[in-house]
Amino acid sequence: xxxxxxxxxxxxxxxxxxxxxxxxxxxxxxxxxxxxxxxxxxxxxxxxxxxxxxxxxxxxxxxxxxxxxxxxxxxxxxxxxxxxxxxxxxxxxxxxxxxxxxxxxxxxxxxxxxxxxxxxxxxxxxxxxxxxxxxxxxxxxxxxxxxxxxxxxxxxxxxxxxxxxxxxxxxxxxxxxxxxxxxxxxxxxxxxxxxxxxxxxxxxxxxxxxxxxxxxxxxxxxxxxxxxxxxxxxxxxxxxxxxxxxxxxxxxxxxxxxxxxxxxxxxxxxxxxxxxxxxxxxxxxxxxxxxxxxxxxxxxxxxxxxxxxxxxxxxxxxxxxxxxxxxxxxxxxxxxxxxxxxxxxxxxxxxxxxxxxxxxxxxxxxxxxxxxxxxxxxxxxxxxxxxxxxxxxxxxxxxxxxxxxxxxxxxxxxxxxxxxxxxxxxxxxxxxxxxxxxxxx
Numbered sequence: 032x033x034x035x036x037x038x039x040x041x042x043x044x045x046x047x048x049x050x051x052x053x054x055x056x057x058x059x060x061x062x063x064x065x066x067x068x069x070x071x072x073x074x075x076x077x078x079x080x081x082x083x084x085x086x087x088x089x090x091x092x093x094x095x096x097x098x099x100x101x102x103x104x105x106x107x108x109x110x111x112x113x114x115x116x117x118x119x120x121x122x123x124x125x126x127x128x129x130x131x132x133x134x135x136x137x138x139x140x141x142x143x144x145x146x147x148x149x150x151x152x153x154x155x156x157x158x159x160x161x162x163x164x165x166x167x168x169x170x171x172x173x174x175x176x177x178x179x180x181x182x183x184x185x186x187x188x189x190x191x192x193x194x195x196x197x198x199x200x201x202x203x204x205x206x207x208x209x210x211x212x213x214x215x216x217x218x219x220x221x222x223x224x225x226x227x228x229x230x231x232x233x234x235x236x237x238x239x240x241x242x243x244x245x246x247x248x249x250x251x252x253x254x255x256x257x258x259x260x261x262x263x264x265x266x267x268x269x270x271x272x273x274x275x276x277x278x279x280x281x282x283x284x285x286x287x288x289x290x291x292x293x294x295x296x297x298x299x300x301x302x303x304x305x306x307x308x309x310x311x312x313x314x315x316x317x318x319x320x321x322x323x324x325x326x327x328x329x330x331x332x333x334x335x336x337x338x339x340x341x342x343x344x345x346x347x348x349x350x351x352x353x354x355x356x357x358x359x360x361x362x363x364x365x366x367x368x369x370x371x372x373x374x375x376x377x378x379x380x381x382x383x384x385x386x387x388x389x390x391x392x393x394x395x396x397x398x399x400x401x402x403x404x405x406x407x408x409x410x411x412x413x414x415x416x417x418x419x420x421x422x423x424x425x426x427x428x429x430x431x432x433x434x435x436x437x438x439x440x441x442x443x444x445x446x447x448x449x450x451x452x453x454x455x456x457x458x459x460x461x462x463x464x465x466x467x468x469x470x471x472x
């Protein structure tokens with residue numbers, strides 16, 4: 032379940048730094064070669080003594096520019112925070128990685144203030160999707176908001192990427208780049224020491240290449256042992272929901288999703304139709320920007336008044352939607368959410384996980400979304416639609432690749448209610464194993 036320990040931490044780091052300075056340069060806002068080399072040397076010494084700190088010891092990990100790293104400035108991808116003082120301490124999630132022996136290579140690019148699933152950043156540039164480069168020379172979006180983190184993993188500049196997920200910001204770029212993105216139950220990993228978007232929804236989690244690697248990283252970030260539920264595929268009961276989750280799928284996603292369900296059923300998984308009528312209440316929960324707009328306005332309104340001209344106008348517009356949400360309205364929204372969560376939990380009883388496309392489209396071209404606000408917001412809404420449901424549910428979810436080798440990346444999302452992380456990861460391991468042979472078809 033856990034990754035093998037790297038035999039040559041220094042060699043791995045040299046390769047990673049070369050990629051981070053070359054192919055993946057646009058994914059990083061700051062590299063820390065000296066700090067990384069010191070951590071790699073310490074990991075190598077522990078390896079020689081036979082006392083690695085954890086299964087992550089010596090692994091190269093990137094950190095989203097949302098989390099504090101002692102001695103570095105956290106800007107959340109924004110020029111409005113460029114003159115902040117350096118952090119005096121690591122964020123708890125960063126501290127846990129460091130204590131586990133991770134080699135922190137640098138800070139990665141992101142959507143400004145984590146407020147978009149597209150991944151475009153007009154201040155520092157946008158890394159193109161490396162997984163699409165072999166398919167189409169036209170630059171494609173990386174997905175966001177953990178755009179640079181995903182690119183760092185997809186290119187090999189990092190073994191894993193620490194990021195955040197408020198409405199899909201881990202799972203969206205993972206799906207669009209053929210990676211694994213695990214959004215754990217929110218309370219399991221501290222979000223302190225990071226710039227908030229929506230404290231009710233924000234989750235600290237990671238992008239990896241495999242589910243077993245996601246298990247190892249989650250154990251460190253959550254600060255607790257994680258033993259995925261080990262059952263044969265035939266023992267898992269998966270729900271499939273058509274309304275909302277399957278609306279407007281593009282051809283690549285529709286084919287990959289249908290093939291994945293067929294492969295899983297053939298391998299013995301129980302696939303059952305599921306109604307989930309509570310999904311019909313999403314519009315009320317997301318009206319006027321919902322919790323992300325209301326809660327981000329609380330944090331940003333003073334900074335917007337002083338430095339609004341330094342914000343990405345698209346991000347500022349989404350935050351300002353929260354200005355009209357009164358404390359009474361926000362309290363009512365929290366009550367609506369709690370009631371909805373209870374109904375969703377009841378409707379999901381007897382189902383181990385829901386299977387759905389992570390997002391309904393493959394990565395679109397980057398340039399048209401840079402230039403056209405209407406196109407940008409339409410794609411952003413499509414990307415956030417499915418994954419944001421899990422954040423509202425305070426659930427856990429994982430996106431695993433389900434496309435054929437050489438095809439445009441597509442993610443299959445497994446999701447369920449909160450607190451069932453070990454079971455979900457067990458299901459994901461079984462699903463990943465069943466889908467791997469079919470990915471060459």
